[in-house]
Amino acid sequence: MQTSEARIDAAEAARTALVDSRRRQLLNAAARLLGRAGSQSVSMQNVADEAGVSVGLIYRYFGNKQELVQAVIEDVLHEFSVRVAEPVQDEADPVRRIAAAFAGYCSVVQELRDAAVLAYQESKTLEPEGRETVKDLEVESAEPLMAATREAIHAGLLRDVNPRLFAYDLLTTAHLWALKRWYFSRFMTHGEYVAQHTALSLSSVLRPEHRADYADLLGPLA
Amino acid sequence: MQTSEARIDAAEAARTALVDSRRRQLLNAAARLLGRAGSQSVSMQNVADEAGVSVGLIYRYFGNKQELVQAVIEDVLHEFSVRVAEPVQDEADPVRRIAAAFAGYCSVVQELRDAAVLAYQESKTLEPEGRETVKDLEVESAEPLMAATREAIHAGLLRDVNPRLFAYDLLTTAHLWALKRWYFSRFMTHGEYVAQHTALSLSSVLRPEHRADYADLLGPLA
DNA sequence: CAAGGGAGTGAATGAAGATTCATTCACTCT
DNA sequence: AGAGTGAATGAATCTTCATTCACTCCCTTG
Known part of the structure; x- marks a missing residue:
């Protein structure tokens, strides 16, 4: 049986892991595109597509x-x-x-x-x-x-x-x-x-x- | 006294000289700005201002x-x-x-x-x-x-x-x-x-x- | 099972800025 | 002087995104 604190910690850890993996996924996608073209010709939409997510999501992980x-x-x-x-x-x-x-x-x-x-x-x-x-x-x-x-x-x-x-x-x-x-x-x-x-x-x-x-x-x- | 051909050549030469000096003027202005900021943040308007001419003129000398x-x-x-x-x-x-x-x-x-x-x-x-x-x-x-x-x-x-x-x-x-x-x-x-x-x-x-x-x-x- | 909350979506918005073009200007030739 | 030529102007147009946000979906909790 878990204490409520332990449950919270576990949830916290899961969230952190998710956040990390998403960040990584986005960073990798962006790195791939930026390696080919200058940031000016890489649109947020491009990054989203490359990462297989929607534009809006990127803004959850990076301010701009x-x-x-x-x-x-x-x-x-x-x-x-x-x-x-x-x-x-x-x-x-x-x-x-x-x-x-x-x-x-x-x-x-x-x-x-x-x-x-x-x-x-x-x-x-x-x-x-x-x-x-x-x-x-x-x-x-x-x-x-x-x-x-x-x-x-x-x-x-x-x-x-x-x-x-x-x-x-x-x-x-x-x-x-x-x-x-x-x-x-x-x-x-x-x-x-x-x-x-x-x-x-x-x-x-x-x-x-x-x-x-x-x-x-x-x-x-x- | 000039032949008409000589006159034409002279006019031609003058035009060429003008074109060259304008090109140079624009190239220098652009180089100055591009040395400071990436081309993405240098607008054609910026270049025009730096060179002291209007935007439209740039397109007379460079396609885009x-x-x-x-x-x-x-x-x-x-x-x-x-x-x-x-x-x-x-x-x-x-x-x-x-x-x-x-x-x-x-x-x-x-x-x-x-x-x-x-x-x-x-x-x-x-x-x-x-x-x-x-x-x-x-x-x-x-x-x-x-x-x-x-x-x-x-x-x-x-x-x-x-x-x-x-x-x-x-x-x-x-x-x-x-x-x-x-x-x-x-x-x-x-x-x-x-x-x-x-x-x-x-x-x-x-x-x-x-x-x-x-x-x-x-x-x-x- | 219903409520709550966060992850994820993508159409809509607005701004920036490249490019165009109607117009003005300066000059040369006749 | 009058016409013609091409340089120069800059406001208007048109596109392209970055960014936002109202909404859906799914999972957890009570």
Whole structure:
């Protein structure tokens, strides 16, 4: 037998679960469409159709179109943060941690495709406040990479470069596949793209005396 | 005394000049506005006001809004092609030619500011056909850099990397300042950005035996 | 089983803004 | 000077959505 409080809690939990799954359903539908066309040519009706619900329902979960777009972008950036933290855990060597983080970013990009770079395309359509949030989240998503870079430099494995510069370069290089896939895919696969950029980036900063230790990452540049 | 034909030619030339200057005036006004806000929030009325003409007039020079946006983007890409060809002429050494081309791209970016990367933000709002044109122009603008890279590799100055990859990376690195200025400018000037990226990029591919020859470009990474 | 409440619907509303076009204006040629 | 030409104007038109809300449906509770 349930107490009335337990019943209320259960109902509460069910509602929350429903709300979450609907939000997710709408975010995914919107992300799919926004990956193909700019937010300006994606109507709320389109999103509703894609999600298989009515227009009105969207407004139950998001205040307005702008909020929806903002939520989609934040969702993507959150995915980056989460999905990169994990592979990085396993690596003790900071240089390999850099490579793992980069590979992590790249795999999220590969999976989300065009949605991965919505921030580049839609940021001007956001409210200034929302834009700031997006920037903060992006910087935050570069954090694991930046930490590993600092460490690698401190350990004397890398030359003395600005870790903020180096880490952000790598992050944006991961994005670049989504932005310029139409070009790079003419002559390389995503896997090759990741490998060659790992090699190029490390090659530019690895101290000569440690190159041999990372020959596997450097490939032909070893 | 003029022949009637000469008179007609003169009139023709005057008309052409007028058309050109109006087009330019409108393109500049539109580029200014598009640099600040997405095309979706820039109305034809806004463009007209910014240019100091009436809405109707815009339609005399551009078929519709989309064509105007497309023309602005093509104009920017044309600027890249033109402005980079020149500084590159002067350098005999292919490695220095790479650096000069990169500096050229960067200086166009610095000058055009946000308008430089309109292609990233607006490409999804363009007609598929227009999008193709934009891609072609972008690839074309990387040509000088690609040629110099090929030569440098052929001359044995650089390691054997894919010139298409390397050159496009550099081109997009130039764009990156416009895309992420809000971040990089927290800790470096545009000049430092250019210098450090020149150094990083060359450092990754310069063969060890030639590093000394380019110590000035490599800076602290020499 | 009836009432209550929230989820979901989709037609109606209103605003924004792209595009048109009748009209004015300035200039050139005869 | 008078006619003709094309540039320029901007109010009116026409569409396209974002947003609202009166309504239906279903589930839970008493």
